[in-house]
Amino acid sequence: MPGQLHNKLLQLSVPSPTCQWITNFLTGREQQVRLGKFNSNTQIISTGAPQGCVHSPLLFSLYTNDCTFMDPSIEVLKTVVAVESCKFLGTTITRDLKWDSNISSIIKRAQQRMYFLHQLRKFNLPQELMVRFYTAIIEYVITTSITVWGSSATKHDLHRLQRIIRSAERTVGVKLPTLLELHASRTRRRAEKSSTDPSHPGHHLFQLLPSGRRFSQMRIRTSRLQRSFFPQAITLLNS
Numbered sequence: 559m560p561g562q563l564h565n566k567l568l569q570l571s572v573p574s575p576t577c578q579w580i581t582n583f584l585t586g587r588e589q590q591v592r593l594g595k596f597n598s599n600t601q602i603i604s605t606g607a608p609q610g611c612v613h614s615p616l617l618f619s620l621y622t623n624d625c626t627f628m629d630p631s632i633e634v635l636k637t638v639v640a641v642e643s644c645k646f647l648g649t650t651i652t653r654d655l656k657w658d659s660n661i662s663s664i665i666k667r668a669q670q671r672m673y674f675l676h677q678l679r680k681f682n683l684p685q686e687l688m689v690r691f692y693t694a695i696i697e698y699v700i701t702t703s704i705t706v707w708g709s710s711a712t713k714h715d716l717h718r719l720q721r722i723i724r725s726a727e728r729t730v731g732v733k734l735p736t737l738l739e740l741h742a743s744r745t746r747r748r749a750e751k752s753s754t755d756p757s758h759p760g761h762h763l764f765q766l767l768p769s770g771r772r773f774s775q776m777r778i779r780t781s782r783l784q785r786s787f788f789p790q791a792i793t794l795l796n797s
Contacts, residue, residue, distance in 0.1 A: 749791030
């Protein structure tokens, strides 16, 4: 199956390094079943895709995209329905590519977790542990996909998120990273990975100038594109 998928991906013009990475990912996987205290023997699996992996549905769709039914009694219906919004990997994407709905969802989840932070303070948990709880439970929610929407969100929405952070600061009693600092650090981190990984789909966008110290800026025609990840990432790396 991995070999057949590899050939199909090449036919779909997927870069060869990406195809090799996917093939390696699917080949020779070890699987073991655990029931209570007992573990089965390890088996090598080279068919299918890992259950729960975010890539598995996409790989299955690519693998079966050219499948047809030979039986004339079977009718395949493919219906495309336009929706106002959808959720992908925990991020709400609206039809107009605005982020207020997504940020409202983030704020709701963060506020629910703030309750537990307040409870920990009542039990006099050490400040260091409260900061760790905030980072792992609340900051994690606030920064979900922040590299995608962080530069495009309105000032009003960013201010709403920053209020959550200020509330956590008052509860914990120490200064916490601001939303802008969180966005900048995560964008820079992802940009550094993309610029140094030749197999990354966006690697070609990071073109070094002859000096070898700065990256060439992208040609931008719209403000929406200017506020997207790659232009912002290149600007951060050049700063």
